[in-house]
Amino acid sequence: MSANIESFPGTPLSQADLDAGKVLTTYWKPKLEYGWDAGVAISRYLEELKNGRIIGIKCKRCRRVVVPPRVVCEWCWEPMNDWVYLQDTGTVNTFSICYIRWDASRAKEPQIPAVIEIDGASNAGFLHLLDEVNPDDVKIGMKVQAVWKPTEEREGSITDIQYFKPL
């Protein structure tokens, strides 16, 4: 730190200073739109979510069932073709209790993201949210079930499942 700057934390600025134009700033809001090709397996997976079902796929060689489905087994490179409908229940593999939202704002009620191992799959699952549960009661190994959006609101998205709740 320069000897010419005596008080330590520099020049504190508040939102009000910025709003009042006290200092000059450069502002940018980039347009970050994207289209991601979901591919064969995820396309079917999303379509089945719209139907209110979770679908996985089985590797004939490894004899394991994976979800979300993919067309090649990443363990043995075997092309996979055996689609399997799974339960909409599962087990909490891991979780986090978040008091900070994705945009770094504070949340009074925490969000509880969790990895859910889906019943019928071989220790495979996906990240989703837990709700209808006291954050203190969430445990690894807890049994949970999907809470779906009403049929007419589903759009072929992972958010067609609103959250998982304890069984």
Place this chain on the structure above:
Amino acid sequence: MSLIDRIGTFADAKVWYDNIPLESEYTVGIAGEKFFRAIKDRGVIMGTVCPVCDLTYVPPSMYCERCFTELEEWVEVRAKGTVYTYTILTRSLDDQPLDEPEVLAFVELEGAHGGLVHRLGEVDLEDVEIGMEVEIVFKPQQEREGSILDIAYFKPI
């Protein structure tokens, strides 16, 4: 469906569309503040001088990037320079065709070790060349906001 299958209809092929909501607001900093205020209020380009390295930084730095000396001497540099390199744009940032192509250039300012990336104006595309002498055209003072866009463009001398 699997690897050996094909997606038969477009309806089966899903594309996930979304956007990433991102905005940024950077303060221009202590040296940047002086630099942009000088442009806004007086229509001049200021740089900082490193007495040790005998260099003039434009845009100004608070510290010399070669010897880390804190720079306290400010000088006005001339609002003219030469085109170091340039490119001609025919599409916008959003990849839309532009009505008029734009010329972006890095202009080395006279008397400074450095320069500015900006638009070239009042010039035919065929006439743009490296080494061309150009000068700054500022926006009218009442339109200036303390940003690099207070410079409207550089035009050939």
